[in-house]
Amino acid sequence: MVQERRAYNFNAGPAALPLEVLERAQAEFVDFRGNGMSIMEMSHRGGVYEAVHQEAKDLLKELFSIPEGYDVLFLQGGASTQFAMIPMNLLAPGKVGAYVDTGSWAKKAIKEAELIGETAVIASSEADRYTRMPDLAAIQVPEQAAYVHLTSNETIEGTQFRSFPNTGDVPLIVDMSSDILSRPLDISQFGMIYAGAQKNLGPSGVTVVIAKEELLTVSPKHIPTMLRYDIHQKNQSLYNTPPSFSIYMVNQVLHWLKEQGGLKAVEKHNEEKAQLIYDTIDGSQGFYSGIAAVDSRSRMNVTFRLETEELEKQFAKQAEQEGFVGLKGHRSVGGLRASIYNAVPKSSCEALVQFMKEFKQQHS
Ligand SMILES: Cc1ncc(COP(=O)(O)O)c(C=O)c1O
Numbered sequence: 001m002v003q004e005r006r007a008y009n010f011n012a013g014p015a016a017l018p019l020e021v022l023e024r025a026q027a028e029f030v031d032f033r034g035n036g037m038s039i040m041e042m043s044h045r046g047g048v049y050e051a052v053h054q055e056a057k058d059l060l061k062e063l064f065s066i067p068e069g070y071d072v073l074f075l076q077g078g079a080s081t082q083f084a085m086i087p088m089n090l091l092a093p094g095k096v097g098a099y100v101d102t103g104s105w106a107k108k109a110i111k112e113a114e115l116i117g118e119t120a121v122i123a124s125s126e127a128d129r130y131t132r133m134p135d136l137a138a139i140q141v142p143e144q145a146a147y148v149h150l151t152s153n154e155t156i157e158g159t160q161f162r163s164f165p166n167t168g169d170v171p172l173i174v175d176m177s178s179d180i181l182s183r184p185l186d187i188s189q190f191g192m193i194y195a196g197a198q199k200n201l202g203p204s205g206v207t208v209v210i211a212k213e214e215l216l217t218v219s220p221k222h223i224p225t226m227l228r229y230d231i232h233q234k235n236q237s238l239y240n241t242p243p244s245f246s247i248y249m250v251n252q253v254l255h256w257l258k259e260q261g262g263l264k265a266v267e268k269h270n271e272e273k274a275q276l277i278y279d280t281i282d283g284s285q286g287f288y289s290g291i292a293a294v295d296s297r298s299r300m301n302v303t304f305r306l307e308t309e310e311l312e313k314q315f316a317k318q319a320e321q322e323g324f325v326g327l328k329g330h331r332s333v334g335g336l337r338a339s340i341y342n343a344v345p346k347s348s349c350e351a352l353v354q355f356m357k358e359f360k361q362q363h364s
Pocket of ligand 1: 013078175
C-alpha cells in the first residue's frame with residue numbers, strides 16, 4: 001500500500017531512503033523498543049541511546065571493512081564543515097594542503113582551505129569543464145603536503161573516480177559525500193573519508209568521518225573545541241549532544257545494507273541501475289547526451305542533456321507530472337540529473353528509462 005504512494009525519487013540529497021528503514025523507524029517511533037518514549041526523547045548519556053550509537057559505529061566498521069587503527073566520528077555541520085575542519089586540524093604552518101580540483105564540491109573545499117593555510121591544486125579538470133575526472137596516475141605530491149584531498153564523486157557534474165592515487169606517506173583525504181558505501185573499497189589507502197549522511201547513509205544532520213587515529217589526535221591547541229577532531233574522538237562523538245535521531249537512522253540504513261548482502265551486492269545493483277540509464281542515453285541517437293565523459297561517469301548521479309533548454313524544461317515538467325521527482329540538473333550546470341543512490345530501487349530506474357523512451361518518441 002505504502003509503496004504505491006512512493007514517488008520515483010531521484011533527489012540529489014536529502015535523497016531516497018529505503019522503504020523498509022522508514023517503516024521500521026515508524027514502527028518504533030513513538031515507543032522505542034518498550035522504553036515508553038521515542039529515541040529522540042532520551043538522554044544521549046543513557047544506555048539505550050549509547051547502544052544504538054555504538055552499534056552504528058560497529059556496523060560501519062564491519063560493512064566497510066575498516067581496519068584497526070581507524071576510528072569513526074559522528075559530527076554535525078555537514079560535509080561543508082569538514083572543508084574547514086580538515087585544514088584547521090591538519091594543515092600546520094609550513095605545510096601545504098594539496099587539492100584535486102574536480103568541480104563544484106572540490107572547489108568549495110579548496111576555498112575553505114585557502115582561508116586557513118597554504119594550498120596547492122595538484123590536478124584539475126577545469127580545462128575539460130569538469131566533464132571528466134583528472135588522470136591522477138602521475139600526480140606530483142608536494143614535499144610539504146600535509147594531505148592530498150579529493151572528491152570521489154562530483155554530485156553536480158556527475159563524475160566519479162573509479163580508483164584512487166597512491167599518495168605514499170601523505171594521507172589521502174576523500175570527500176565521499178555522494179558515493180560512500182556504494183561499493184567496497186580498500187580503506188587502508190585513505191587517511192580520512194568523510195560524508196554528509198543525506199545521500200547514501202541516512203537523513204541530513206550527521207556527518208560521518210572515518211580516519212586513521214593518528215590524524216584525529218593532532219589538533220592544534222588554538223582551535224575551538226567543537227572543531228577539534230581530538231575532542232570528538234576522545235569522547236566517542238558524545239562530547240556534546242549528538243544528532244541522535246539521525247544517527248539512529250544511519251544505524252537502520254546500515255542494517256539494511258547488510259541485509260542487501262553487503263557492499264559487493266550493493267555495488268552490483270548500483271552498476272545495473274546506472275547501466276540502464278546510460279544505455280538509454282547512448283542508444284537515443286543523440287536525443288539525450290551524457291554530460292560526463294564515458295570513463296568518468298558517475299554511478300550515483302547520472303547527468304544528461306537534451307538538444308535545447310526548452311526541451312529539458314518540458315522533460316522535467318512532464319516527468320514531474322508522472323511522479324518523477326528531482327530530475328532537474330543543479331542550477332549551476334543545468335541539464336538533467338538522476339541521482340540513484342543505494343536506496344533508489346531498480347524499479348524507479350526502469351520507470352525512468354521507460355519515460356525517457358516515450359518522451360523521445362513524442363519529441364523526435
Ligand atoms: C560531494 C559533496 N560534498 C559536500 C557536500 C556538502 O554537504 P553538506 O550539505 O552536508 O555540507 C555535498 C552536498 O551535496 C556533496 O555532494
